[in-house]
Amino acid sequence: MSATTDIIQRHDAHMTINYGRFDVALVRGQGAKLWDAEGREYIDLFAGFGAPIIGHCHPDLVTAVTEQAQKLWHVGNLFHTEPQTLAAERIAHAAQWPGGAKSFFCHAGADANEAAIKLARLHGHQNPGPNGKRYKTISATQSFHGRSFATMRATANAKVSEGFEPWLPGFTNVPFNDIAAIENAIDDQTIAVIVEPIQGEGGVNMPDPDYLANVRALCDQHDMLLICDEVWTGCGRTGKWFAHQHFLTPEQCPDVMTLAKGAGGGLPVGVMVASAKVADLFDHRKMGGVKHATTLGGNCLGMAATACLFNVIERDGLLDHATQLGKHIVDRLNAFAQNNSNVTQARGHGLFIGIELADDCDGSAVVKNCMEQGVLINATRGKSSPVLRLAPPLVIDQPLLDRGLDVLENVLTND
Numbered sequence: 001m002s003a004t005t006d007i008i009q010r011h012d013a014h015m016t017i018n019y020g021r022f023d024v025a026l027v028r029g030q031g032a033k034l035w036d037a038e039g040r041e042y043i044d045l046f047a048g049f050g051a052p053i054i055g056h057c058h059p060d061l062v063t064a065v066t067e068q069a070q071k072l073w074h075v076g077n078l079f080h081t082e083p084q085t086l087a088a089e090r091i092a093h094a095a096q097w098p099g100g101a102k103s104f105f106c107h108a109g110a111d112a113n114e115a116a117i118k119l120a121r122l123h124g125h126q127n128p129g130p131n132g133k134r135y136k137t138i139s140a141t142q143s144f145h146g147r148s149f150a151t152m153r154a155t156a157n158a159k160v161s162e163g164f165e166p167w168l169p170g171f172t173n174v175p176f177n178d179i180a181a182i183e184n185a186i187d188d189q190t191i192a193v194i195v196e197p198i199q200g201e202g203g204v205n206m207p208d209p210d211y212l213a214n215v216r217a218l219c220d221q222h223d224m225l226l227i228c229d230e231v232w233t234g235c236g237r238t239g240k241w242f243a244h245q246h247f248l249t250p251e252q253c254p255d256v257m258t259l260a261k262g263a264g265g266g267l268p269v270g271v272m273v274a275s276a277k278v279a280d281l282f283d284h285r286k287m288g289g290v291k292h293a294t295t296l297g298g299n300c301l302g303m304a305a306t307a308c309l310f311n312v313i314e315r316d317g318l319l320d321h322a323t324q325l326g327k328h329i330v331d332r333l334n335a336f337a338q339n340n341s342n343v344t345q346a347r348g349h350g351l352f353i354g355i356e357l358a359d360d361c362d363g364s365a366v367v368k369n370c371m372e373q374g375v376l377i378n379a380t381r382g383k384s385s386p387v388l389r390l391a392p393p394l395v396i397d398q399p400l401l402d403r404g405l406d407v408l409e410n411v412l413t414n415d
């Protein structure tokens with residue numbers, strides 16, 4: 001029996017089979033390369049949903065986490081630990097929000113959004129409408145915000161929430177990139193709009209350039225919170241620290257943004273970042289008690305990774321690098337699309353790329369063929385209007401990237 005088969009059989013015996021996994025067991029990674037249990041090498045253009053944002057086993061991350069592991073892991077949030085503060089300082093520095101940005105650390109995207117939605121409800125209770133406390137959140141179709149009871153309802157995808165009724169009330173879904181739809185959905189109990197600046201799971205969907213600013217204006221007008229879900233797009237993925245910075249001036253910054261995926265570089269780190277004013281709603285001194293908490297949030301190992309990766313991205317100019325390589329991918333694939341009927345359009349910002357396929361092109365077959373030729377990519381949206389996604393580590397260099405794209409174009413040509 002091969003090492004891979006052995007790992008898979010033991011997995012099936014002892015784990016819930018909730019994920020559709022490929023028959024590949026990865027055992028090692030370095031930068032944008034991965035190796036499986038049989039020693040086969042892969043170019044990683046997607047693995048980890050963007051979490052290994054500065055690549056697998058980045059030497060600085062290994063050092064930062066190892067040094068921290070020899071000092072202190074976790075003491076709980078009854079005490080202060082500096083790694084949390086360092087990570088929060090890095091995030092605030094990157095955000096450049098005029099009034100400041102304050103972090104609450106947790107473990108995942110769903111966690112961070114859950115915290116954001118709770119914060120919004122506190123805001124709605126303090127600022128009621130004519131019909132009492134406001135509590136409703138508006139989100140967009142094709143969004144993804146997580147799989148907890150609140151976030152699966154913010155996620156406008158029946159497949160995510162079906163089977164888990166009764167649902168948590170207070171969520172309205174409207175078409176993405178449609179400002180009038182949001183306006184029409186607002187009632188006197190609405191308290192927040194949660195939106196991905198660029199939709200990730202929905203297929204790297206880019207809004208009109210003024211969409212987010214218009215949402216911001218609506219939120220101001222109705223005293224609602226703008227929550228930018230940057231779980232996919234944050235931490236440099238799109239060539240700016242946070243994707244809302246493509247669309248909003250610092251003065252227009254969101255009230256809340258949420259981070260995860262890349263935020264721990266592969267360790268489980270989620271962050272809810274709130275403007276200083278809104279963050280007061282979680283201040284136990286002002287609120288008469290603890291409003292939100294999580295035991296392992298801000299543990300030293302995760303925080304060491306977070307602070308380190310923000311430093312590395314800045315020191316190594318990885319935002320500009322991501323911007324340049326992203327333009328290269330989009331240009332190269334749009335040129336390719338001129339003579340290839342499988343591809344209709346490539347789009348994206350930084351190293352967050354969607355490749356729209358023709359309706360009759362099977363995205364999952366393309367992914368599988370690429371994998372067999374040693375290149376890892378992703379497909380989303382299922383069978384109708386499939387989109388391939390690329391989200392390589394920001395450290396990938398152009399020769400390796402081009403080797404991956406050669407394989408992808410080859411597969412799309414022969415498919």
Ligand SMILES: *Cc1c(COP(=O)(O)O)cnc(C)c1O
Nearest residue numbers: 108109110144145146200231232
């Ligand atoms: C992945 C994702 C989430 C959920 O994150 P988890 O860590 O899986 O809970 C939330 N929002 C967006 C935009 C995501 O891409």
